[in-house]
Amino acid sequence: MGEKHLIVSGLQLWEWRNAAFQAAIATDVPPGEVDWLLLEVAGLDRLALRLESFKNWSQVQLQLPLEELDHLWQRRLNDRLPVQYIAKVTPWRNFKIAVSSAVLIPRPETECLIDLAKASASNASGHWADLGTGSGAIAIGLADVLPKATIHAVDYSLAALAIAQANADNLGFTDRIKFYQGSWWEPLAFIKGQFSGMVSNPPYIPTSTLPTLQPEVVNHEPHLALDGGADGLDCIRHLVEISPSYLRSGGVWLIEMMAGQADAVRELLQNQGSYCKIQIHADLAGIERFAVAYKS
Ligand SMILES: C[S@@+](CC[C@H](N)C(=O)[O-])C[C@H]1O[C@@H](n2cnc3c(N)ncnc32)[C@H](O)[C@@H]1O
Structure with missing residues (x-):
């Protein structure tokens, strides 16, 4: 052209x-x-x-x-x-993040996850994970506020990882973020037990709710990024269950969830038995949106 x-x-x-x-x-x-x-x-x-x-x-x-x-x-x-x-871009925190239909468009409320990670970090250095990185927004946000940490970003989608890697390169974080294809913690087994923190905005919409979402979302954003199974909690349940063996003692577990899921997520964390200091935080609209816990 x-x-x-x-x-x-x-x-x-x-x-x-x-x-x-x-x-x-x-x-x-x-x-x-x-x-x-x-x-x-x-x-x-x-x-x-x-x-x-x-x-x-x-x-x-x-x-x-x-x-x-x-x-x-x-x-x-x-x-x-x-x-x-x-x-082909969206503003997110202090960055311009490239997006394509292979990735969820990072949302304004997700920006709060980065401030919560910084505030919750008992160890701001060492290994941090962004599980389900999509466009790479959370990994980039973490690399920005935790300058001594190494960020390990995982996604199941290779197409999403290509966008995430390009964003990290363009924004100057090539050396700070490592990308892996695979399911949740799976590609990070080689540093099991050593993570200072895990941050995730997993798919959390109940499958039956998907058709009721705005057409912008349900017809255009990747369903792999949205569909959280029958009650929306499939991925969160997995992250509650598996993360303790990847986190070091005192390591932070931090996720975004949907309105109305806070009680269920708190209960999952309590029942798992390996977490302490479980907290729920609201987003700027007052919706209980984030759960924080620490590995005992
Ligand atoms: C809600 S999107 C979040 C994207 C990005 N972190 C953000 O906050 O904008 C969830 C992401 O999880 C990824 N995902 C879904 N299942 C996965 C799995 N089993 N393992 C790793 N990533 C997965 C999707 O591809 C998608 O990029």
């Missing part, structure tokens, strides 16, 4: 933006997504968008041809394709 296909006049883009706004309003898509998309794919800044000064520019360079942008925007409106999959 030649460069010239990526150059449009400011007026052309302004007209596209106006039409995209109108179509968004007509189809109940937040119109603010149009400008967010243009920040990412047209290199415009907020001021140029607000003042519409780009309308008079002779050229604007896009990252994809306008026809393709329009085609993808129609998919946003008609197929409910998430806008982050069009922009």
Whole structure:
């Protein structure tokens, strides 16, 4: 594709933006997504968008041809394709994380996991695990706030791991995060018993709830990232059961869960018998969203 296909006049883009706004309003898509998309794919800044000064520019360079942008925007409106999959990035904490349909789009509430990990860390160095790393967001967040730790990030999906590795490389964490393909702790058996902490945002949606989710989620995000089995707790149950043999004494166990799962997760941790100081934390919306425990 030649460069010239990526150059449009400011007026052309302004007209596209106006039409995209109108179509968004007509189809109940937040119109603010149009400008967010243009920040990412047209290199415009907020001021140029607000003042519409780009309308008079002779050229604007896009990252994809306008026809393709329009085609993808129609998919946003008609197929409910998430806008982050069009922009191929999402903001998360202080990072721009690349995403594709192979990975869950990292959510704002998951940002709190990193602050909880930092606050809970009795040993901020040593080995930390991010199990079910997806885009690599949690591993990158951990590497950022725990500068002395080595992060081991696991996912079952090879396609997700390719995105995660690219994110780690682009954000300067190549030497700090090691990636492994496999199921949960399985690829980390060689350092069993030595982990200072484990952080996970596992799939936790009950299978029967999946069809009731927004079409953006259920029709576009990977089901391997969402489906937590009959009661949503299959993966969490496994992580409660297996983690004590991987954590050192005092090691942190920290997960994200769904609204309404806190009591069940607390009970699972208590019944397992190897954990102490079990705590539930709310997210910024007040929903009990995170469970922390320590290996006794
Ligand atoms: C809810 S997503 C979380 C992704 C990312 N950590 C985040 O917070 O945005 C769950 C992730 O777990 C991965 N996963 C599902 N089953 C797995 C398994 N058995 N072993 C390892 N990873 C698994 C999925 O591929 C997906 O990337």
